[in-house]
Amino acid sequence: MDNITDNTQLMRIRIRNATKAFGTLEAVKNADLDVAPGEVVLIIGPSGSGKSTLLRCVNRLETLTEGDIWIDEDLVTDQRGDIRKIREEVGMVFQNFNLFPHLTALENVMLAPRTVKKMTKAASHENALRLLARVGLQDKSTTYPAKLSGGQQQRVAIARALAMNPKVMLFDEPTSALDPEMIKEVLDVMLDLARDGMTMLVVSHEMGFARAAADKVVFMDQGEIIEVGTPSAVFDSPKENRTRRFLEHIL
């Protein structure tokens, strides 16, 4: 496949022959994908095509049935390996934010550095304030998630993931639970991250974001990666019929 380069050593994420079956249903089938450091890769495809499953295999929230995934030199799919060390370096942002409702915005951002990295209270506090400022929420640090809008919650969730200082960020439909007027504030934060050189694997159908930030667009259907290309190649002149039909459907 043409999306696989020989220069695999330089890849931040390498997915090889990845298959994930739930019982008899193969949610992901023989997927191969490379993401270089600093690259932004967007995954699109119809509902049930395996986008979330593939993403969740990258930090082993789901375990592959077959195949391998590496993050730099670390083999994610090695069952004997300590997945926690890898997860520290892979941030994840969920469709439903999944903020911790019993903690304030600031405490949400501080929790993992405190418990996992054993950072001091002062250091993690300062770090969290800086990250909240980065996502434009410095004045919401003492607010509980229930009192924040969806867009604000998602920005806190991004700050929470960044607090572990990850080298990869996974986004699973980060804007699809948001009211239209809040989508932009979240995409702006993501754009900013992309420009900063973060390696990002994003499941999203936000075409504007794709054209502005994505290096590659991956189209999935029925568990398979059907087509990979630059945003303009995939959106404007898709090679595969299935891609074309899907794009007609969502545009």
Next chain:
Amino acid sequence: MAEVNNRDEANRRITVTVSDGALIPDRGETSLFSAWRISFFGAIALLIILPTVRPRPYLDIMRFLPDGILATFQVTIISIVIALAIGLITGLGRISRITVINRIATIYVEVIRGIPLLVQLFYIYFALGQLVRVPRLASAIIAMSVCYGAYMGEIFRAGLQAIPKGQMEAALALGMSRSQALRKVILPQTFRVILPPVGNEFIALLKDSSLVSIIAVSDLLRRGREFASVSFQYFETYTIVALVYLVITLFLSKIVSLIEDWAERRG
């Protein structure tokens, strides 16, 4: 089949307790003459009027009871603390993916819930008493804790399962271990969810603690019985005993409903 039925029963139990415990005053009921107010202040009024109008038996009875009230609270509070600890372990066992642990926790819950508390009390006091000498108060507390631990286990299980799956996933994705996620993310939320049903169990336990008078623990009911058997004023004594239980439980149920409001506001 049996498994499914039990689960249904457990689910029903928790929905009933969480949403609308029998003792918790209806929050819509704010009028001056709510059922709670009439019962609570009516009982207090009787406890004041009766000894004033007829001090002969009533004041004597009320002087005789405080020791028993203390004993009742002692049994209740110690038992609920132990029951909470047992309940936490049982609840975690009930959702454990390790079959052996899961099975042990489930058997404990099923067995205990299938035996009346009074029988458990006799069992621990008399049956175990043939092997080891267990002091009365200790047997009372052991029986109450073991019994309520099973019910608490079901409350903890439902509380743990009420926390959305995404919470654990978010914690794991941040690099936390399962036990860190449990301690820092899942359990603090669980405690908040289960506070109202735990409050109801506390009230139920307080009332059930009157059973321990049968093994001669000098609780509120026992003290009443002692007074009545000497004075032969059964009606007067048990009237006061009932009123004292009523005031205590109504007062506690008010507190539970306040806690429920608070928990709801915190969201």
